[in-house]
C-alpha cells in the first residue's frame with residue numbers, strides 16, 4: 001500500500017505492507033532509524049514520536065494509520081543544526097549512557113515541557129513513566145528535564 | 152525552542168567531560184546494531200525449540216524454502232565447520248542436532264526479503280520432536296541423566312566432581328571449619344533468574360566480502376572472542392571474519408555470549424547477500440543467558456562481642472543447559488560468599504549444575520550479587536542476635552588491606568571497607584514524609600491503594616565487594632594502538648566495546664592526558680585494525696583500556712622522540728598475573744587469584760504497606776570505593792544505574808519458568824524499574840587509588856548492583872520484621888502469607 005505522510009516537516013511517500021508499524025516504516029522505509037525498537041509492544045517508549053502533536057508509541061501505530069498525518073521524530077527536534085534544549089540538557093547532565101532509550105525520552109520530555117513549562121519532580125516522574133531506561137537509573141534524566149525546564 | 156550547543160569540553164583523566172557520543176545519541180543519529188543497513192540485504196529469522204528438552208527426530212525445510220521471498224533455510228547440516236561453539240567451553244550447537252536442551256534453543260535459520268516473510272517461513276519449518284523429561288530442579292540435577300555426558304568443563308584444573316550435571320564445584324576451606332562461637336545464626340536464601348533486559352535487542356548485519364570471508368557488524372562485549380568463536384564454525388581462518396562494533400544498546404553481561412553472529416554469517420555466506428537479524432523482545436528473553444538463580448545455605452558463628460569466628464556457606468547455582476561463563480560465576484560466588492569481612496575459619500561450597508532451565512552466564516555482579524544477598528541478611532541476623540548495631544557489627548569485622556580472605560589471598564591493593572561504611576553511614580537519612588500526601592509518594596503509587604494507613608518505614612544497610620578483572624590465571628590483556636600523524640593529530644585504536652558504560656571517554660580522556668592534545672580521534676572498534684581489548688566485563692574495561700592506551704601513548708611519544716616522523720605503535724597491557732585456586736582446598740596457589748577488589752556500602756529507606764505487601768524505596772545513599780574516578784559524572788551514572796538493577800532484582804525482576812519454559816518473556820510480564828520506582832540516589836565516591844592500576848582507577852560498574860539488592864531487603868526486613876529470604880520479594884511474603 002502507498003502512504004503519504006509528513007515527517008519532520010517534509011512530505012514523504014512509501015510503499016508499505018499493511019501489517020507494518022509506523023516505527024518500521026520510519027526506520028526501514030524512510031531512512032529515519034532514530035526512533036528505537038526496544039520492545040515493539042508498547043511497553044518501553046523507545047519508539048516515541050509525535051503524531052499530530054500527540055505523543056504515541058510508533059510501534060503501536062500502523063504505517064497506514066499515519067497516512068495523511070503529521071509525524072515528528074527525534075530527528076526533527078533540532079532546528080537549524082541547534083539542539084533542542086532537551087537534547088542539550090540530556091547531553092550536559094550525563095543522562096545518556098547506551099542511549100537506546102534516549103530518543104524516546106527526549107521526545108517525551110520535549111512533549112512534557114510543551115504542555116507543562118515548569119513540571120514538579122512528581123510530574124516529571126509520572127510523565128516519563130512509560131519510558132524505560134536500563135542504564136541510568138533515571139537520576140540524570142530527571143536532572144536533564146529540570147535543567148531544560150529552567151531554560 | 153532551541154538553545155545553542157555548548158562548545159565541547161575535551162576532558163582529561165579525572166574530569167566530568169561530556170560523553171563523546173552524547174550528541175549523536177540525543178539526535179537519533181547514533182547507529183545501533185539494529186539500525187544497520189546494506190543495499191540488497193535480507194532479513195534473518197531463527198527457528199527455536201518450543202521444548203526445554205527433546206530429541207529431534209526430523210527437520211523438513213522444503214515448505215519453508217518454497218515460501219515467497221525466501222532465500223535460505225539452514226540447519227546444522229549447513230554449518231561448514233565446527234558444529235559447536237561456546238564462550239569458554241565448546242558445548243553449544245550452532246544449530247541444534249540430535250537434541251534440544253532448552254526452551255528457545257536455535258534449530259533452523261531462515262533468510263528472506265522482508266522480515267515478515269522470514270517469520271512466516273520460519274513457521275513452516277517442520278521439526279518433529281520427541282519430548283524428553285526436562286531436568287528443572289537444580290537440587291536433583293546431580294542425580295539425573297547427564298545432559299552433557301562428555302563433561303565439557305571437566306579437566307580444566309577444576310576439582311574433579313564425578314556427579315552428573317555438575318558444571319563446576321569449588322570448595323574453599325580455611326582454618327577450622329568446625330570452630331564454634333558464642334552465637335550462631337543460620338538462614339537459607341534464594342534468588343530468582345534475573346534478565347539483563349538491555350534495551351537494544353540482539354541484532355547485527357553480516358556482509359559477505361565476495362572472497363569467502365565475512366564482515367559482521369554487531370553489538371557485543373568482546374569483538375575478538377566473537378571472531379574466535381565464529382570463524383571455526385564457518386570453517387574460515389580468523390582473519391576472514393572481521394567483527395565490527397555496531398552501536399550497543401546496553402549489555403550488562405548479556406552480550407558476552409554469541410547471539411546472531413554465526414547465524415547471520417552463515418546466511419550471508421550462503422546467499423551471498425548481506426543479512427540482518429534483529430531479535431524482538433520475546434526472542435531476546437530466550438536469546439541470551441541470564442543471571443544464575445541461586446539457593447544459599449549460610450551459618451555465621453561469632454563471639455559475644457561480635458567478632459566473626461566461622462562462616463559456613465553452601466551455594467547452589469542453576470547454570471541451565473550450557474556452560475557459558477558458569478565456571479567463573481561458581482568461583483566468584485564462592486570467593487565473595489563471606490562478604491568483605493575478616494574471618495579466620497570458613498567452609499564454602501559452591502556448585503553449579505546443568506539443567507534444562509534457561510542458560511545462565513554473565514550478568515553485572517557475576518556471582519557476587521547472589522552471595523551478597525545472603526551474607527548481608529546473615530550479618531543483620533547476627534546483629535539482631537547479639538543486640539549490636541548492624542553498622543557497628545560490620546565495622547568490627549571489616550576487611551582491610553593486609554588481611555587475608557578465606558581463599559588465603561592477602562589484600563595487597565586498596566580496599567577501604569571501613570571507610571565506605573563510615574562515609575555511607577554519615578549520609579543524613581531523610582525525615583519521614585508527613586501524611587496525607589500525594590499517592591504517587593506512597594507504596595502502590597498511582598494505583599492509589601492507601602492513604603498511608605498500614606505503611607511502615609524501614610532503614611537498611613549493606614556492604615558488598617567484588618573482584619575487578621579476570622581471575623584464576625586467565626591471561627587478561629588489552630591492546631591499544633596509537634598513530635601520531637605528521638599534522639600533529641593522533642588516532643587511537645582500541646577494540647574495547649563501548650556498551651554505554653563510557654569506555655570511549657576513558658580511552659579519549661586517557662589519550663588526551665598522555666599526549667596532551669585535544670587533536671585526536673578514536674577509530675571505530677574492530678578486529679581488523681588492532682589486537683584484542685578483552686571483554687567489557689568484570690568491571691575491567693576502564694582499568695585495562697586506560698592501561699593499554701597509556702602505554703601505547705607513552706611508547707608513541709618515545710618513538711617520535713627517537714625518529715622524528717610519523718609513528719604507529721601497538722602495545723599490550725596486562726594487569727598483575729593471577730593464579731588458579733587449589734582444586735582441593737580452594738586456596739590461592741600464588742599471590743592472588745583475583746587481581747583487585749572494590750567495595751561499596753549502601754543505606755536504604757523504604758516504606759512498606761504491610762497490609763498489601765506493596766513497597767516504595769524512598770531514598771538510597773551509597774559510598775563506593777572507586778579507586779580514582781576517570782570521569783566522576785560517568786561514575787555516578789554507573790552507580791545510579793547499577794543500583795536500579797539491584798532494585799529490580801529485589802522487588803520485581805524474575806524470569807519465570809514452568810517445566811523449563813519461560814512464561815513471561817515480555818516487558819509486560821517481566822517488570823523492570825521505571826521512573827516511578829527509582830528513588831533519589833546520593834553517592835559518595837571514595838577515592839583510594841589502586842596501586843597496581845593506571846592512575847589508580849578501579850572498575851565501578853558492578854559494586855552498586857552487588858550491594859543494592861541486599862540493602863533494599865535489609866530495609867524491607869526492618870519495616871516488616873519478617874525474614875524475607877527470597878528475591879524478588881513477593882507480596883505474600885511481605886505480608887506474611889506463606
Ligand code: FES
Pocket residue numbers: 036037038039040041042043044045046047048057058059060
Ligand atoms: S518499541 Fe514501542 S513501546 Fe517499546
Ligand code: FES
Pocket residue numbers: 095096097098099100101102132133134135136350400401651
Ligand atoms: S541509556 Fe541505555 S537504556 Fe537508557
